Amino acid sequence: MVNKRGNYSHSRNSLATKLFPRKLTLFSITVYAILLFAFSIFIFIFHIFEHERMKPLSSEGSQSQQLPDNKLWGAPHYYGLRPCVKPTAKYKATQGWDRYMTVRSNGGLNQMRTGISDMVAVARIMNATLVIPQLDKRSFWQDSSAFSDVFDELHFTTSLQGDVRIVKELPKELEHVPRARKHFTSWSGMSYYEEMTHLWKDYQVVHVVKSDSRLANNDLPVDIQRLRCRALYYALRFSPSIDNLGKKLVERLRSRGGRYIALHLRYEKDMLSFTGCTHGLTDAESEELRIMRENTNHWKMKKINSTEQRKGGFCPLTPKEVAIFLQALGYPPSTLIYIAAGEIYGGHIHLLDLTSRFPNVVFKETVASQDELKTFSNHASQTAALDYIISVESDVFIPSYSGNMARAVEGHRRFLGHQKTITPDRKGLVEVFDKMEAGQLEEGTSVSYLVMQLHKNRQGAPRKREGPLQGFKGRARFRTEESFYQNPYPECICRSKSTL
The missing domain is CATH 3.40.50 (Rossmann fold)
Incomplete structure (x- = not known):
């Protein structure tokens, strides 16, 4: 063992002597310096290559790998699956009712559209003749459009004639009679509106103050749900x-x-102000939105934490x-x-x-x-x-x-x-x-x-x-x-x- 270890030590010293002689010449130093520099360059290039190879593709690189x-x-x-909105065999045709429902739609275009569709179904449930709804002229946009400016009025009345009787306006003799002004409870079902028919005992006209979200989303008869679809997707044509x-x-x-x-x-300005979302905006822009929210009376939330809103997914x-x-x-x-x-x-x-x-x-x-x-x-x-x-x-x-x-x-x-x-x-x-x-x-x-x-x-x-x-x-x-x-x-x- 001793001899082997001694032989190994001697061999190692001999190799070191050959590679690194005690007296280095200027030429040897130059060669070693060049080799060391070349080796350093090689290592540097190798690391750069590996870094770029392992790094995720940039946005431009990702675009080169297009999906089919x-x-x-x-x-x-x-x-x-396909649309199926025809009434069931139990569905009965509309009658010529002498009770009337007037409606003031509220909100923007699509809030009014879905609200009007709800009112078609409510009129059906309450056995009422529906007067062409009034569109919202007091919302944020201050739009003066009438129903016929936005929708095909004739198509609306004729396409639903088997479901609900719809007239352009109240009969002359009913224009000045007392009306029951109702703010129907949101997301109400059949039993609620069947109970509301008691209004006909004292009134011939019921005025609905708001139209949005007046009907429940679920637990309604299939014929009422299909009527809502016929109203929205077929009758309310532009x-x-x-x-x-x-x-x-x-x-x-x-x-x-x-x-x-x-x-x-x-x-848009109103949406950002309403939600209180200011991520990516300047301080001046954020302040402008805060002031708008403060000055809009019907927006209940005044102080909003923008960071929490964003983290919650509400922006x-x-x-x-x-x-x-x-x-x-x-x-x-x-x-x-x-x-x-x-x-x-x-x-x-x-x-x-x-x-x-x-x-x-x-x-x-x-x-x-x-x-x-x-x-x-x-x-x-x-x-x-x-x-x-x-x-x-x-x-x-x-x-x-x-x-x-x-x-x-x-x-x-x-x-x-x-x-x-x-x-x-x-x-x-x-x-x-x-x-x-x-x-x-x-x-x-x-x-x-x-x-x-x-x-x-x-x-x-x-x-x-x-x-x-x-x-x-x-x-x-x-x-x-x-x-x-x-x-x-x-x-x-x-x-x-x-x-x-």
């Missing part, structure tokens, strides 16, 4: 001028790129967040995007966060001529109707916030065959965006994977309407139910071949 067209644009499988221009704009969008995304970008996505979201889903920069919304808060400055990544962004003002839009100027309900038509007809619909229009369009697209509708998981996305801002995530394959996983079951595939959230009791639970008009399955969508 059917993944990006294809509608989810709808399993042969006026010929709106309908014709809407179809023209869809054709023009198709001629530009064949396919397009309708993006309902709720980044509309910002233009920048929408751009990252679309990119993560795999849509290329050339994608045609139609913005279905009012004036974007901050205008070009905030919108640049979206257009810098997706430059092919258009509005109705860029698709239609000034002369075509002149008729609809200063009429928010009519211009919103154009956005609605274009959104329903789009290849993909994406709302940045779950407001009235987003819910109505989603429900209509489900009714028409479950067309692709991607509803952002805002709470989950905020976690992703915050990690990106903190440098814990980089745009590319890792972000794309997280976003796609979050939304694989949020693309409009058939599913039954969701009930109330857990933990809510009493009437408060009704507010948490999924809206009937957001998902009219199963009452108005089935495998039956019976369609209207």
Whole structure:
């Protein structure tokens, strides 16, 4: 053992002597320096290569790995489901009633549309003749449009003549008689309205002060639910001028790129002020929104924690967040995007966060001529109707916030065959965006994977309407139910071949 160890030591010393002689010449030092420098360069290049190889793809790199067209644009499988809104065999035709119901609709376009559909069903339940509803002229938009300016009035009355008697106005002899003014309880069912028929003992006319959310989402007879669908999807057709221009704009969008995304970008001043969401805004902009909220009397919430709102998923996505979201889903920069919304808060400055990544962004003002839009100027309900038509007809619909229009369009697209509708998981996305801002995530394959996983079951595939959230009791639970008009399955969508 000793000899072996000694031999090994001697050999090692001999090798060291050969490699590193005690007296180094200038030439040897130069050679060693050059070799050491070359080796350092090699190590540096190797580490750079490995870092780039292991790093997630950048946003540009991710765009080179495009998903197949059917993944990006294809509608989810709808399993042969189709609209089924014909009445059952038990349904009886309307009668010529001499009791009348007048209605003042409230809210924006889609809040009024669903409210009017509710009132059609309520009139049916209460055996009343429905007078053409008055549209809201006192909302935020101060729109003076009459019913016939927005909807095809003749079509509305004739298409529902087997369900409810509808007249343009009260008979002359009833114009000045006392009316029962009623603010019907929200989300009420059959028994409530059957009880309300006692009003006919003392009154011949009942005036409904508000129309929105007057009917329950669930636990109603199938014939009442189908009547709501017939009213909304068939009877409440837009006026010929709106309908014709809407179809023209869809054709023009198709001629530009064949396919397009309708993006309902709720980044408008009133929405941001109402929700108290200020992420990404300047201090001056945040203060402006706070003052607006303070001065709007019917908005009950005055002090709102913007950070908590955003973390809870209660804020509309910002233009920048929408751009990252679309990119993560795999849509290329050339994608045609139609913005279905009012004036974007901050205008070009905030919108640049979206257009810098997706430059092919258009509005109705860029698709239609000034002369075509002149008729609809200063009429928010009519211009919103154009956005609605274009959104329903789009290849993909994406709302940045779950407001009235987003819910109505989603429900209509489900009714028409479950067309692709991607509803952002805002709470989950905020976690992703915050990690990106903190440098814990980089745009590319890792972000794309997280976003796609979050939304694989949020693309409009058939599913039954969701009930109330857990933990809510009493009437408060009704507010948490999924809206009937957001998902009219199963009452108005089935495998039956019976369609209207």
